[in-house]
Amino acid sequence: MSMRLAGRTALVTGATSNIGRAIAEAFAREGAYVAVSGRSAERGQEVVDGIRARGGRADFVRADLDGSAAASRALAQEATRVLGGRIDVLVNNAGIYPHATTAATDEKTFDQVYAVNVKAPYFLTAAVAPAMVEAGGGAIINLGSWISRLGIASPLYSSTKGAIETLTRAWAAEFGPQGVRVNAISPGVVLAPTARETRTAEIMMKGTPAGRMGTPEEIANAAVYLAGDDSSFVHGIVLDVDGGRTTAAVIAH
Incomplete structure (x- = not known):
């Protein structure tokens, strides 16, 4: 165990399942x-108990x-209290994915998706980043998505x-000039799909260098980095962890 995050505190939103859970577990495994x-x-x-059972905090x-x-300010305040007075790492992972075409999206759904996916991390960052600056530094990691750059018919979420x-x-x-590094991860298809969705998800990764769906743990490894x-010299990047989905096409022979 390398303990690359020993002595640090981290807040991970949406950490009760899938990618967020894997990130929380990986951070704890590395000492956070x-x-x-x-x-x-x-x-x-359940996530907390699992981390503690493996010796993490x-x-x-x-x-x-x-x-x-x-709501964002309240989370920042409570997490700061629980973590002993500071947040060294913030992961903005929580989000929702609507299954609707443009014409089928009503205004309530539009507002809800933007509220959860954009406004919430915006105001959470606004609450956390200044305290990081005052404490001498920190790291913020946002979760993007490969479909924000490779267009598919999911306009609301993509935007x-x-x-x-x-x-x-x-x-x-x-x-960044104040000591807080901000970067993002753009995952490929890594959801744990239902039986009905499995075939569609697998097809979406056909023709990629990886040739398969990713795992939450593979995204978590990037978050640890x-x-x-x-x-320490990485600022403002969107790190593609997508099996090559947005960068390369593999032609079957």
């Missing part, structure tokens, strides 16, 4: 004290990040992830 955040106390405690902090500045990737670069310019000192 992790605030596992999500809506479900039951699932959150974690606590659950419930949050319903509805996009309001108040929110495009916004997050743009914010990553803007925040790097704003906070961006959170630690190995990436």
Whole structure:
């Protein structure tokens, strides 16, 4: 065990399942004290218990990040308290994925998706980053998506992830000179699909160098890199961890 994050504290949103859970577990494995955040106390405690059983440090902090500045500020304050007074690493992972075409998207759905996927991390970063600056530095990792650059018929979600990737670069310019590194990860198809969705998800990764779906742990490995000192000279990037989906095409012979 390398313990690359020993002595650091981290807040991971949407950490009760899939990618967020894998990131929280990887951070704890590398020595960080992790605030596992999500809506479900039951699932959150399950993640915390698993981390503790393996010798790591974690606590659950419930949050319903509805996009309001108040909800984001409340999470920042409670996580800071739980973690002993500071947050060294923030992972903006929580998000929702609507299954709707443009014409079928009503205004309520549009507002909800932007609230959760863009407004919530915006105001959470606004609450956390200044404290990082005051403490002498920190790292913020946002979760983008490959479909923000390789167009598929999911316009609402894609546009929110495009916004997050743009914010990553803007925040790097704003906070980087003050000691806070801001970067993003753009995962490929790594969801744990239902039986009905498995074939579609697998097909989406055909013709890529990897030729398969990714795992949450593979995204978590990238998050550990961006959170630690190995990436000390890395600012404002969107790291593609997508099996080559957006960069290369493999022609079958």
